[in-house]
Amino acid sequence: AIDTADRMKEGLAAKGYPFFMESPTNQIFVVLSNAQLAALEGKAKFGFWEKYDDTHTVMRIATSWATRMEEIEQLIDLM
Numbered sequence: 001a002i003d004t005a006d007r008m009k010e011g012l013a014a015k016g017y018p019f020f021m022e023s024p025t026n027q028i029f030v031v032l033s034n035a036q037l038a039a040l041e042g043k044a045k046f047g048f049w050e051k052y053d054d055t056h057t058v059m060r061i062a063t064s065w066a067t068r069m070e071e072i073e074q075l076i077d078l079m
Contacts, residue, residue: 001026004063004072011076020049020058028061036079044075 005026009019012030020029031052032040037059040046049058063072 001063001065001067004067004069005061007069007072008061008063008076011072012079015076015079017079020052026063028063029058030061031056032059040079043078 018031046059049060
């Protein structure tokens with residue numbers, strides 16, 4: 001779970017996504033604009049964490065022991 005989360009963090013950081021906080025666990029807290037979030041609706045499952053400001057939302061992405069690296073790569077490409 002942590003290996004796939006680390007790969008997700010690397011991929012999102014390379015695309016310029018900011019993180020709300022650093023997490024050494026299988027959880028990623030990424031800041032998305034409300035427009036980015038709307039574009040992803042129905043394409044990926046996210047857990048709402050909190051509003052960052054009026055135009056951004058912190059989303060929690062969690063990986064598990066069953067998360068495959070192919071799934072991580074697909075989500076990185078989607079975002």
